[in-house]
Amino acid sequence: GEDVEQSLFLSVREGDSSVINCTYTDSSSTYLYWYKQEPGAGLQLLTYIFSNMDMKQDQRLTVLLNKKDKHLSLRIADTQTGDSAIYFCAESINQGGKLIFGQGTELSVKP
């Protein structure tokens, strides 16, 4: 079945790197996403990766995918207080298809 798991909380100091982890069970997942949610707001797409890729970098964000272990991670370099939010991992089997979300990881950045 489809299941996506994330740890619920992460706390880091400003300027450090943050690494948020996610595991998924559906081996047919083709697209894997990271979304950011600020308090009381909707979800903002941060980045995504295709299942045939191992890594994707976009400015301060680096996504690593280990397809064998079904493990996805999001690294935020030089974490800022403005990065404090809930981060959701999501998977989809096809483009335009339904997204299956993890529980979300609440990132707290301390000055």
Place this chain on the structure above:
Amino acid sequence: DGGITQSPKYLFRKEGQNVTLSCEQNLNHDAMYWYRQDPGQGLRLIYYSQIVNDFQKGDIAEGYSVSREKKESFPLTVTSAQKNPTAFYLCASIGTAADEAFFGQGTRLTVV
């Protein structure tokens, strides 16, 4: 500007009432989705529609209903049969490219 709009931002419902949450998009997307968010549980799929005049149940459809009469609109009705409706509701519109997945700002529904 293209986008997806949910309204209202806050909604209060009395016991036994039906309420309807609005979701409108002008992105020309075929697929639209409704999710419910509860603390510590992530987003759970209520209903989705991949084309006009067609929709499917998600994981937690009981107590909810939807319609998709127009491509731009996918309203969600929370019926009195939904026993625990207090939650944050999010609508999404998804296009054919991998990065064409947009969410509205959400509606917070509270039963009073």
